[in-house]
Amino acid sequence: MATKKTEDVSFESAMTELDTIVQQLENGDLPLEEALKQFERGVGLVNIGQKKLTDAEQRVEILLAQSDDAPLSTFQQDEDE
Numbered sequence: 001m002a003t004k005k006t007e008d009v010s011f012e013s014a015m016t017e018l019d020t021i022v023q024q025l026e027n028g029d030l031p032l033e034e035a036l037k038q039f040e041r042g043v044g045l046v047n048i049g050q051k052k053l054t055d056a057e058q059r060v061e062i063l064l065a066q067s068d069d070a071p072l073s074t075f076q077q078d079e080d081e
Contacts, residue, residue: 018045
């Protein structure tokens with residue numbers, strides 16, 4: 001599977017790719033170097049997923065904290081995205 005930049009990966013595609021990597025690693029058929037490479041990619045995908053979930057949670061908290069008549073404000077993402 002082609003490696004994508006972190007900012008180009010949606011939460012759903014990150015989880016799908018992570019599932020594929022887990023299956024490959026569980027099969028135990030990969031050479032050591034490839035298994036390490038896939039493991040490293042998996043860790044990166046977990047970090048991407050966690051970041052996207054945290055961002056979504058913050059957006060929900062912002063929306064819930066506002067009163068019904070308050071205007072919505074733009075969510076500011078971190079600079080590293």
